Amino acid sequence: MKKYSLSHKRYLRNLYLKDFFTHLVRVLLLLAIIGLWELSASKNWADPFITSSPSRVVKQLVALISNGSLWHHSWVTLYETLLAFGISTLLGTGVALILYLLPFMRRVLEPYLIVLNALPKIALGPLIIVWVGTGTKAIVVMGILICIVITTISMLSGYLSVEKEKILLMKTMGASPLQILFRLIIPASFPDFISVLKINVGMSFVGTIMGEYLTSKAGLGYLIVYGGQVFKLDLVMSAIVVLCLMATLMYALVALLEKCVKRR
Amino acid sequence: MENLLTINNLQLIYHSPKSETQALKDLTFSVQEGEFVSIVGPSGCGKTTILSLIAGILRPTSGEILLANEKIEKPTSLVGYMFQRDNLFEWLNIWKNVTLGLRLKKSLTNENKEYARSLLKKYGLEEFSSSMPSELSGGMRQRVALIRTLCLRPKLLLLDEPFSALDYQTRLLVQDDVSSIIKSEKKTAVLVTHDIYEAIAMSTRIVVLSSRPGTVKKIIDLDFDPALTPFNRRKLKKFNKYFDEIWGLLQ
Numbered sequence: 001m002k003k004y005s006l007s008h009k010r011y012l013r014n015l016y017l018k019d020f021f022t023h024l025v026r027v028l029l030l031l032a033i034i035g036l037w038e039l040s041a042s043k044n045w046a047d048p049f050i051t052s053s054p055s056r057v058v059k060q061l062v063a064l065i066s067n068g069s070l071w072h073h074s075w076v077t078l079y080e081t082l083l084a085f086g087i088s089t090l091l092g093t094g095v096a097l098i099l100y101l102l103p104f105m106r107r108v109l110e111p112y113l114i115v116l117n118a119l120p121k122i123a124l125g126p127l128i129i130v131w132v133g134t135g136t137k138a139i140v141v142m143g144i145l146i147c148i149v150i151t152t153i154s155m156l157s158g159y160l161s162v163e164k165e166k167i168l169l170m171k172t173m174g175a176s177p178l179q180i181l182f183r184l185i186i187p188a189s190f191p192d193f194i195s196v197l198k199i200n201v202g203m204s205f206v207g208t209i210m211g212e213y214l215t216s217k218a219g220l221g222y223l224i225v226y227g228g229q230v231f232k233l234d235l236v237m238s239a240i241v242v243l244c245l246m247a248t249l250m251y252a253l254v255a256l257l258e259k260c261v262k263r264r
Numbered sequence: 265m266e267n268l269l270t271i272n273n274l275q276l277i278y279h280s281p282k283s284e285t286q287a288l289k290d291l292t293f294s295v296q297e298g299e300f301v302s303i304v305g306p307s308g309c310g311k312t313t314i315l316s317l318i319a320g321i322l323r324p325t326s327g328e329i330l331l332a333n334e335k336i337e338k339p340t341s342l343v344g345y346m347f348q349r350d351n352l353f354e355w356l357n358i359w360k361n362v363t364l365g366l367r368l369k370k371s372l373t374n375e376n377k378e379y380a381r382s383l384l385k386k387y388g389l390e391e392f393s394s395s396m397p398s399e400l401s402g403g404m405r406q407r408v409a410l411i412r413t414l415c416l417r418p419k420l421l422l423l424d425e426p427f428s429a430l431d432y433q434t435r436l437l438v439q440d441d442v443s444s445i446i447k448s449e450k451k452t453a454v455l456v457t458h459d460i461y462e463a464i465a466m467s468t469r470i471v472v473l474s475s476r477p478g479t480v481k482k483i484i485d486l487d488f489d490p491a492l493t494p495f496n497r498r499k500l501k502k503f504n505k506y507f508d509e510i511w512g513l514l515q
Binding site: 163165166168169170171172173174175179183184187188190 | 319347348
């Protein structure tokens, strides 16, 4: 162990304290929100029929777990989300690559991409249902539509931002276009790929839940819509809590992947 | 001695939607084997353009470039190019960066690997073989970039302001390093720089260009003891004499 001076020890202690304090306040904030929520419901400051309450959410979750439907609904949503996430990431990255390799096509298609990006994809809902039918297929298509345009645009700008000088360097070393692609463009835009994954975690959930609002027989989005219609806000809140946990978990997995690859 | 590089009546016109720009006009000079030629000139006079043309990544509007009596039409492995920035690939370790060119040419033979390893060893980078570029200092990174170029055994090295991204102290040290590496590997070099001192410290000959369109204004042979390092050249009286001459030409 290295011996540190007194001032450095003090510095390290302050750093540690600051970190500790941040975490502490974070947890306290959560507890305060839950506590205040519970309190307002029990004191009837706000009608728990409308705002629900933490204890009612827990009760609802326990009920959902005991009749097995929580797993079913969570799994349906997770399955649809993962499908939309995977397909749109692959397709978007691929389309971006094609556009990168074909500058003429890129120039032609640029305004179309801009319009597609600006279009609220939910507007296509009725079309999707007519074209691919109701159920899982329509939901996954909605998820894909929401993710794919932003994936394509982000990856394309990632490919295009590879330094020109590095491309020249490859050329002076006699690299073929394919070698430039696989040894430079793709590895260099890996950080963009990770950030696309991070964006898509959120976007694919948006797409899936929106799809489930449109047409579904199961899933967390279904629970939310159903709960809203029959005024069971406990159910709505429970589904949202589960959704929060699932999205966080998926984001954490992507962050873990990033760490693993960076260390390699 | 025979000319390694001959440039004859080179012209280059750049086109843009609003105008055309004549970058080079009637450019003629030659470089002999073992020489270290620097090109200096006012900014925008097409210095870097000349290197791109020699490297074969740009085609001249007219005129020709001969390298070892062959006309240059596309990039060749006889020429190695060093840029202002080291352009190391951050996702590859030093060894993989150094052998990148060999991999591209699919010539990562044992002999070439041995050569790469010997270069790393000779220039004090062997222990960093498995380090990532981000762990190295700016000067070390530029040396790695030079070794990456040397691994392909080019006859002619093109140096495009390779020291200008370094801080002043490092720059003087790396100039000495690069100069001794080039000397001991018996390479021919063409250096483009806006730093007149650097040109005088490193070269055997200096080509002074006019402002755009760039053409040769004067070629100055430098008379220094070949054993002198760039740093030690700076201490001599004639160093300043050369500087005044070039400075005058550029005004």
